[in-house]
Amino acid sequence: MEAAIKKPRLTKKQRTRVKNLILHLVLILCSVGFVFPFLWMLFTALKTPQELLLGFQQFFPSDPQWMNFKKAVTMIPFLLYLKNSLIIVILVVTGTLFSATTTAYAFAKLRWKGKEKWFIIMLATLMIPIQVILIPTYIMYSYIGWLSTRLPLIVPAFFGGGAAFYIFLLRQFFMGVPKELSESAIIDGASHIQIFFKIMLPLSKPALMTVGLFTFMATWNDYFGPLIFLSNPDHWTLAIGLRAFQTRFGGRYDLMMAASILIMLPTLIIFFFAQKSFIEGITFTGIKG
Amino acid sequence: MKKQSIGSIKQLKKTENRMGYLFASPWLIGIIVLGAFPILASFYISFTSYDMASAPVWVGLKNYIILFTNDDVFWKSLWNTIYHVLIAIPLGLIVGIILALLLNNKIRGMSIYRTLFYLPCVVSIVAMSLLWLWLFQPQFGIINEVLSPLYKLFNMEPILWYQSASTSKITLILMGLWTAGGSMVIYLAQMQDIPKSLYESAEVDGANWIQKTFSITLPLMTPSIFFNFIMGIIGGFQVFTIAYIMTNGGPAQSTYYYAYYMFDKMMSDQAMGMASAMAWILLVIVLIVTMFALRLNKKVVYLGEEG
């Protein structure tokens, strides 16, 4: 009798182990395809210029040029650009989180006149390619006198500029928060502002982290905005600095890849820790680990 | 008592209305003050001939008429884009969801796997283009090497992937799947909001992982699935970069997308007026399609409350 009861438990554990093993295998196989470009970048960064000429005939660098990373950092004013990138990124992430969450709350949870109309307009702003409004935008900033400053890159973030994507995303998440929570808060006499800060935001940590992560990445890598709107080279960001390695006739791919990898690292690190913090995941069994 | 209630409801509605405007005010101010001019200007420019050096010259509806009646490439590029949207969206949704389901599991090293799957979104597109050449090159790419026994078995010619006008669009769509990591993150975030208690009670009822996925996970993911669906439509209609990098719009303009043609109108032809007209035509098309899709919201999306 006891043996019969014990058997299912063992089998279940074995089943889970087998499932996990299959999962690992599948993931490893898929990862190869995903990791390959990064490996190629790394190897290119470590090659000598002569080796670059040989292309795939020499896949692995024979004499890793780790100094390429140092060279990449010294050829451009890395620290200055880093500072500039940080200034812009921190402000834009803050501004976007601020304006996108409040606007998303308005669309998700509040009833106000013209809401549907404005929602459509907001989506419509995503449907206009930036190149078509670039020149009028530039002329507008020229007229206001913001051209020799960083303002064109920072101020819009606080007013939902470029945040339609995130507003829509957050709206979807907010709509998933049960109505009963806010309704009972209202009956208790809470204002919408209190509901926003004390209920909505704390319950939306994964969504907020996603928005923060995506905004960081987009701004950190954005070279076009800074290129067009920053006329003072002392304000240039890392993304622009990277373009210097790509000259007219090919350029130094090894240094370019080294610089690219360095610039890519913050995003990867932030991603790793961010997802670790807000994605718990579930096990196959759903209960214990 | 009754009088007070009625008054309160009216008050509540008024407050809610004001609050709505208050919370939306940053974006409302932004779009009216900073957004209106460039957008309206580009609309105006679409009725002009503008070479970006001299001042725009009014031409009325001529840009639109030319595009609709005397421009073969316009229709070809539009068809290419519609084809892309029709195939890329379902495929992108499915792959993103599968990835998220795979990566939502709690096994060791999952954080590393998630980061690896997200890598293509961070890596430079030059590196990605090399990977794709390595995979899809018809004569010596890995995929055709792996498939060659199959080709021999069915006695068919190897697929020419991006080198043939009939398979080029699909090839680019497949390449685009590498950046599914982006949508995967959104799904993963949504999945954290699914109460564990639901899985636990399903477990007690004896459900296996397939049943759990289809009865719990997927229905509760519909808000983010719907989001990626709408964004897929909007983004899909603007597909451009991958063709620019990989195929230059070929072969035989089979991957010459609408946004690519618009880009050429601006940069190569210096015809900003015509390019703006193209942008506004696209806007109308995408808006109509999106509004249809939004109607699905109520039917398809499971929410904790009404939309």
Place this chain on the structure above:
Amino acid sequence: MKKVLLMFLVMVASVTLLGCNKEATEERTEITFWHMSPVGDVSYSSVKGLITDFNESQDLYFVKGVGFSFWDYWDKINVAVASRTAPSIGLSTIDDVVSRAESGVLLNISDLMDADTSGINTLDLNEFRQSQMDFATYEEDLYAMPFSATSRALFYNLDMFDELGLTEADAPTTWSELETIAKMFDIQEADGTVTRLGFDPTYGDTTYHGWLWQSGLDFFDEDLNPTLNTPEHLEVLNWILDFNKDFTRSQLTAFGEANAMLGVNPFTSERVAMIVSNDGLYQTIDTSGSDINYGVTSIPIPDENGIHVCWGSGFSLEMYDNGDNTDAEVAGAYSFYKYLLSEPVQIALGESLGWLMSHITAMEKYVEGDPILEALLAEVDYSMDKVYVPYAPAWHASDWQTYYTQILDGDLTPEAGLLAARNHYLQKQENYNTLHE
């Protein structure tokens, strides 16, 4: 909460202050100069040095130079010109100067020349090629000066020649010689893969119009009507198609894409014995540290009635009219303009940028002693720029490429391809005229 708000306000305030930091104004008149040597580029310090030398040589004007990477430069200058916030001096392409002059965004150089009595760095038009200056002339006045001058030539691998007992004297001069010699170098594996080619008329910096010009043909007639599908045009196209007809098109494509995949230049990796390229290849070989022995000669011409000509273009040096330029700005900009076009500075620019500049004597001095550069410079005298067609400014690029690749791939017969291309240009011309009635 309050702490967060406070921090937030402090951050905003500090950045607004940072953001609004305007430049301290110099006593001297400020001139802006945009170029293509950004910080981080090898040429950055020498270009900066030239600018500093100018600033220190006088105390009326102060030139501020900003360099953008070549690929970004064009977005920058186009937006600046469109918004009338262009720099005092900038670079652009010489073949479409006329369209900018017509739009009124350029300052009249001829007027400035006539009014210049300073005697410093006076512009001597004899030092610049008439063909280039013709492109920069609008209504009889110069609106730009040529800044650089490119050419195209045939690069050939001397080591590979040597293996087959050939020397520089054997370098081909006609199309048939080219074919004969090229075939000697082709290597094809047993399974059909091409691993080495002698030459291909579609590799490197070749263009269909480059081959056409050698027979006196072009895409357009003097009135800018497309003239694409004449029998003579067909002949040239067939020559291009048949050059490597021993190989299938897919084998040739695979060879070409192998080069892309390997990330190599087919010439520097010695997979191709001869290639047509511009002077940039000299730069690539030089900076890569490659040690191949190579020679440079004129591109072979058709056996009968061949014309010695190649596609050469160049950057133009322009002064922009923003509608609000002060007299001091214009005077200062012109002063720096002449400086950039003076002999010693042109030599220095050639050395730092690796470009062939436009000043004739300066370049003769610059290339002395380097046979490769001398050969490349010699070709500049035979170079011609492509005509500017208002209804199809990219007639040689995005408009033509789609038909060209289809013809090369065999999806269209040459006749059908040329006809379709011609109809395409005609439609563009029609639409352009509709808009500009």
